Every structure is written in C-alpha cells, then in structure tokens.
Amino acid sequence: xIKLTESTHYEIYGEYELVILKIKDSKREVMIGDFYGDVxxxxxxxxxxxxxxxxxxxxxxxxxxxxxxxxxxxxxxxWKEWCRDGDVWIEDIVLEGNILTIHIEADEIEKIGxxxxxxxxxxxxxxxxxxxxxxxxxx
Numbered sequence: 001x002i003k004l005t006e007s008t009h010y011e012i013y014g015e016y017e018l019v020i021l022k023i024k025d026s027k028r029e030v031m032i033g034d035f036y037g038d039v040x041x042x043x044x045x046x047x048x049x050x051x052x053x054x055x056x057x058x059x060x061x062x063x064x065x066x067x068x069x070x071x072x073x074x075x076x077x078x079w080k081e082w083c084r085d086g087d088v089w090i091e092d093i094v095l096e097g098n099i100l101t102i103h104i105e106a107d108e109i110e111k112i113g114x115x116x117x118x119x120x121x122x123x124x125x126x127x128x129x130x131x132x133x134x135x136x137x138x139x
Contacts, residue, residue: 007044010063012051014039019053021067032061032070032079036086043095050114052100054093057084060100060117080117 001013001020011022012032019033019042033039033053040055044063051061059070061079068078083090092103095114102110 004039004042005044007048009048010044010051012042012044014042019059019070021051021061021063023067028067030067030069032067033059034070034072040090041093043093045095045098045114052093052095052114054090054102056086056089057082058090058093058102059084060114 001015004012004014004019006012009024011024013020013022017035017038018031019035019039021030021032022028023030032051035053035055035057037056039053041053043052044050045052048063051063053059053061059079059081061070062077064078066078068076070079072084089105090102091105094101094103098114100112100114102112104110
C-alpha cells in the first residue's frame, strides 16, 4: 500500500485501484473508493469531515460513522460520486475552505460547496457536466 495523504486522525492509502481509509485511533481500515486506472489525487478537508478522491470521476466520502465500505452505484449518505462510468477524467481538484474546485479534461472547471452537497441543497444552477443530480455549481 502507498500512503496518499494523512491528517490528524486519518491516513489514506492506495493499493492498485482501491482507496483505503485507516482510522488512526482504532487502527480500523475501510475501503472508501475504487477507481478505474487508480486514484489521481486525494484531499482530506482541514476539518476532517470529507475525503475527496479524484481520477476517473470523483468520490466525496463523509468521514463519520458508520464508515461504510464503498460499493459501486450504492445510494448512501456516506459518500457521493459522479462521472464514474469511465468517460470523464478529473485532472485536478483543489479544496479551499468548503469549496471544491474540479478541473475536468478540456479545461472545464466546476465548483461545488461540500456542505450543500451532503445536505442536498441547491445553491445555484445544476451542474451541466455532472452525471448525478446530487452536485450543484456555486454561482
């Protein structure tokens, strides 16, 4: 396993196409992502509420109990994902405060408020380039 990032309470590892969360206090390990072609970038938010993973699409995993094991196409409040069908490659992600900036291939840029994402609140028009209706642009 290769360590991708860490914070005060968590470590994130990559192993082939899998992303593994290690909870430092309990030594518990949970698979939180599975990426075609490996994950490209992982960020843990400064408040340790979210882990954002990018590569072939994006997974935003909520760092809270019950720490469900990731499964494709599962409807859950533990994570949100989109563009995971192999058609969209994320070139970069940047997290500033609560705003996630996503750099998509072909120089497209989208911005998403993470808190709104998990509350299901639309704070702007629906994203044009995303595959699932959980995600909204910040105007």
